[in-house]
Amino acid sequence: xxxxxxxxxxxxxxIDTDLLSRVVSEDGGANVVFFGTVRKTTGDVQTDWLEYDCxxxxxxxxxxxxxAKAESxxxxxxxxxxxxxxxxxxxxxxxxxxxxxxxxxDAFEAAQWIMDSIKQSVPIWKKECLANNDSKWVHHGERxxxxx
Amino acid sequence: MTITVLLFAGVKEIVxxxxxxxxxxxxxxxxxxxxxxxxxxxxxNALMTKCAFAIDDKYVGPETSLIDGATVACIPPVSGG
Numbered sequence: 001x002x003x004x005x006x007x008x009x010x011x012x013x014x015i016d017t018d019l020l021s022r023v024v025s026e027d028g029g030a031n032v033v034f035f036g037t038v039r040k041t042t043g044d045v046q047t048d049w050l051e052y053d054c055x056x057x058x059x060x061x062x063x064x065x066x067x068a069k070a071e072s073x074x075x076x077x078x079x080x081x082x083x084x085x086x087x088x089x090x091x092x093x094x095x096x097x098x099x100x101x102x103x104x105x106d107a108f109e110a111a112q113w114i115m116d117s118i119k120q121s122v123p124i125w126k127k128e129c130l131a132n133n134d135s136k137w138v139h140h141g142e143r144x145x146x147x148x
Numbered sequence: 149m150t151i152t153v154l155l156f157a158g159v160k161e162i163v164x165x166x167x168x169x170x171x172x173x174x175x176x177x178x179x180x181x182x183x184x185x186x187x188x189x190x191x192x193n194a195l196m197t198k199c200a201f202a203i204d205d206k207y208v209g210p211e212t213s214l215i216d217g218a219t220v221a222c223i224p225p226v227s228g229g
Contacts, residue, residue, distance in 0.1 A: 036229050052228070055156055055221055058205040059228075083228060095229050115229060121207075123221075124228030125157035137158035138227035144200040146207045 006067035006079030006099070006114075010059060012086045019080055019098040028077035028100030030107040034115060036095040038088050046131035052085045052094060055123040059083075062122045066114055066147060074110040075101050081114060083124060094126070117147040149174055149216035153181060159199065159224050162191050172214065179210040181220060199224050 016022075019033045038050050063081060070076060079099040088094045097114050101107040118124075121144055129135045151170045155163050163185075170184050178201045186196040200207055202221040214220070 053157060054228070055154070055202075055223070058202055058221065058223075061205045119226065119229045121226065122228050123156065123202075123223050123226055125224070126227045127157070137161060137224075139158050139195060139198065139225040141198075141225035141227065143198050144207070144223050144226045 003071075004067075005071050005076050006081060008060065008063040008067055008081045010054060010056060010063075010083050010085055012084070015082050015084055015093040015096050017093065017096075019082075019096055022080050023078040023098045023100040025077045025100055027102055028107075029102055030104035031098070031100045032104075032107040032111040033098040034096065034111050035093040036115075037093050038090050040090050042128075045128070047090065047128050048131050049090065049129050050088045050094060051127040051129060051135075052083070052088060053125050053127070054083075054085060058123050062146065063118070066117045066121070069117075069147075070099075070110050070114050073113070074099075074106045076106075076110060077101060079110070079114075081118070083118075083122075085124075121145060121147045149176070149214070151176070151181060151214055151217075152219045153185065154219065154221040156222065157224055158195055159185075159192065159222055162195070163189050174216075176214050177210065178208055178212045178214070178220070181214075181222070182210070185222065195224055 186193040200223045
């Protein structure tokens with residue numbers, strides 16, 4: 001069996017929403033599947049769509065560091081992290097994190113930690129394309145740092 | 149010495165290019181790149197204070213020394229997810 005239990009992918013096509021079948025296993029009785037989807041309204045701002053870009057080589061290696069750490073911290077049977085690139089419309093998934101563990105607390109914790117870590121360190125950026133035809137890159141966070 | 153800096157997202161948009169070559173003194177470090185970019189491009193100063201830098205796909209600190217011909221990625225605050 002491969003040591004890499006959580007797969008990672010950057011994709012430029014819609015994310016497959018049937019992720020349970022990709023992570024479920026005989027020993028994984030608890031399966032958390034999280035989708036981040038594009039939101040229309042943020043405060044007073046109306047978004048039409050998002051554009052994602054990344055520094056692909058480093059994004060892949062940072063994702064891998066995060067999932068390797070998750071594999072060492074929680075008893076993950078199988079998992080999958082998929083991030084969409086390019087234009088993503090309202091209600092479409094931009095990210096999916098699926099984690100299968102024997103018991104639910106570990107699955108919830110691992111999925112949340114993976115999501116939080118991605119938002120801290122993986123060089124992926126979104127541009128909000130707004131209903132008023134304006135657009136802006138989102139750089140609200142802190143200085144990025146490795147979490148893996 | 150010449151350092152190539154890879155630019156992304158808002159930084160790329162402000163500079164108008166996906167990379168820029170900087171001429172820095174021998175012995176320069178990552179913090180010098182940050183200062184030089186902020187000085188050279190209008191509108192970049194505020195964002196530059198929140199940028200991280202990476203060499204060979206790994207984050208490096210401000211004191212990291214540079215060698216002539218190095219390629220450094222400028223990583224503005226990330227917004228994946």
